[in-house]
Amino acid sequence: MAKLWQKDYSLDSLMEEFTVSNDYILDQELVISDCLASIAHARGLADIGILSEEELDSLEQGLSEIITLRQKGEFSITPQDEDCHTAIEGYLTNKIGEAGKKIHTGRSRNDQVQTALRIWMREFSIRLCRETGLFAQALLDFAKKYEFVPMPGRTHMQIAMPSSVGLWAAAFAEEFYDEGQRLMQLSWTLDQSPLGSAASYGVPLPLDRTYTANQMGFTRVQNNVLYANNSRGKFEAMVLDCCDYIALTASKLAQDLILFTLPEFGYFSLPPQLCTGSSIMPQKKNPDGLELARSRSSVVSSCASRVKSIIRSLPSGYNRDFQDTKEPLMQGTKATWQLVQIMKRMLEGLEVHEDRLTSACVPELYATDVVLQKVLKGGNFRDTYKDIGLHLKDVQAMDPVQTIQNRTSLGTTGNLGLEEDDLFVRLMIEGCDEVLESYTAAYENLCDLEGVQAVLY
Numbered sequence: 351m352a353k354l355w356q357k358d359y360s361l362d363s364l365m366e367e368f369t370v371s372n373d374y375i376l377d378q379e380l381v382i383s384d385c386l387a388s389i390a391h392a393r394g395l396a397d398i399g400i401l402s403e404e405e406l407d408s409l410e411q412g413l414s415e416i417i418t419l420r421q422k423g424e425f426s427i428t429p430q431d432e433d434c435h436t437a438i439e440g441y442l443t444n445k446i447g448e449a450g451k452k453i454h455t456g457r458s459r460n461d462q463v464q465t466a467l468r469i470w471m472r473e474f475s476i477r478l479c480r481e482t483g484l485f486a487q488a489l490l491d492f493a494k495k496y497e498f499v500p501m502p503g504r505t506h507m508q509i510a511m512p513s514s515v516g517l518w519a520a521a522f523a524e525e526f527y528d529e530g531q532r533l534m535q536l537s538w539t540l541d542q543s544p545l546g547s548a549a550s551y552g553v554p555l556p557l558d559r560t561y562t563a564n565q566m567g568f569t570r571v572q573n574n575v576l577y578a579n580n581s582r583g584k585f586e587a588m589v590l591d592c593c594d595y596i597a598l599t600a601s602k603l604a605q606d607l608i609l610f611t612l613p614e615f616g617y618f619s620l621p622p623q624l625c626t627g628s629s630i631m632p633q634k635k636n637p638d639g640l641e642l643a644r645s646r647s648s649v650v651s652s653c654a655s656r657v658k659s660i661i662r663s664l665p666s667g668y669n670r671d672f673q674d675t676k677e678p679l680m681q682g683t684k685a686t687w688q689l690v691q692i693m694k695r696m697l698e699g700l701e702v703h704e705d706r707l708t709s710a711c712v713p714e715l716y717a718t719d720v721v722l723q724k725v726l727k728g729g730n731f732r733d734t735y736k737d738i739g740l741h742l743k744d745v746q747a748m749d750p751v752q753t754i755q756n757r758t759s760l761g762t763t764g765n766l767g768l769e770e771d772d773l774f775v776r777l778m779i780e781g782c783d784e785v786l787e788s789y790t791a792a793y794e795n796l797c798d799l800e801g802v803q804a805v806l807y
């Protein structure tokens with residue numbers, strides 16, 4: 351397909367390679383959302399008399415065909431096409447002629463790509479939120495199962511206070527719940543349609559932006575047309591920031607697991623299916639998955655900062671620099687998606703060694719408990735603290751299960767928050783399901799195909 355802007359000359363080949371780069375490959379991710387947005391735009395054009403009913407029908411049919419082709423991995427975008435927008439218009443013009451040449455009326459590739467990205471990011475965020483919720487739920491189940499299995503609590507990595515596997519796992523459950531909530535909050539920001547903002551300054555046509563927004567299932571229009579274009583990259587960065595927090599938490603969990611599955615610790619172990627070996631040392635059982643979880647976390651973080659550095663000093667309005675925010679968006683979101691999946695798999699495969707965990711609860715772990723028992727009998731804290739500190743050898747081990755049950759019954763570890771967390775996480779997952787159903791309903795209203803998803807992860 352000739353470029354959409356091509357008139358009477360061809361682009362220098364080096365210039366073409368440089369400007370297109372791998373954007374035509376990345377754009378495969380946006381084909382479905384672009385087609386959905388294009389149907390909404392075509393309906394808007396028909397509504398103001400720019401397309402006839404027959405033209406609209408043929409465009410809707412052509413765009414649905416492209417969605418089906420893309421689902422089968424059979425829609426082609428070539429470097430000469432530049433991007434998915436050109437390939438889609440080319441397909442339509444080839445297939446149905448005149449109507450294909452009309453679909454770009456009143457829009458620019460700038461609001462076109464923005465709308466496709468918005469639909470994509472909106473769906474991705476809720477789907478990631480749901481996955482994060484499911485992972486939090488798995489952590490809570492794990493926490494309940496091992497609620498009273500003792501585990502030394504550590505600070506500075508040194509033995510600190512009696513604790514439990516339940517407390518450790520539930521801590522991550524709460525953290526992932528908060529990460530999910532951040533995505534939920536972001537979904538309101540993402541829920542605004544940029545379609546109709548055109549190149550950055552609107553168009554002199556009576557486009558009904560609210561109508562097209564509703565067709566796509568957006569609650570509202572992104573009102574200011576310049577802001578609609580200026581927010582390119584910014585919303586990507588917000589999504590990636592949410593991903594970054596998830597990845598950061600996953601990395602911390604991975605680090606704990608690397609330590610706790612070390613034979614020297616032996617608190618947990620991973621089945622061989624979740625470990626790799628060495629080409630030279632036959633005894634090795636390496637936690638490569640956990641190590642890569644740690645490094646992927648930095649990859650995600652770098653994607654978030656890459657997007658922000660690209661857009662930081664741009665002037666208002668569309669700039670081609672925006673194109674380069676697509677790669678970190680796709681790389682960072684995919685890496686986060688996979689991170690959540692793999693960490694859930696690790697948790698499911700984790701074996702808990704109660705004997706090792708119990709024997710790790712050495713007498714000094716109870717030093718503070720001994721101090722506080724004495725304080726309850728009347729001593730002042732500071733003198734008792736010093737006394738015990740000077741006679742650590744005399745500290746006797748306590749029953750670890752009793753010490754953690756005692757904290758639970760006193761409510762000082764918040765009974766791990768298991769019941770409340772369970773309810774909140776369940777509500778979050780149900781909330782995601784509802785939102786996703788509303789997106790599906792909007793997609794089905796646009797294209798008569800079942801089970802359409804904009805994000806193919």
Ligand code: ARG
Pocket residue numbers: 373432433459460463668670672673676
């Ligand atoms: N591939 C381009 C991008 O992602 C599409 C928009 C091109 N717009 C333009 N004015 N050159 O930004």
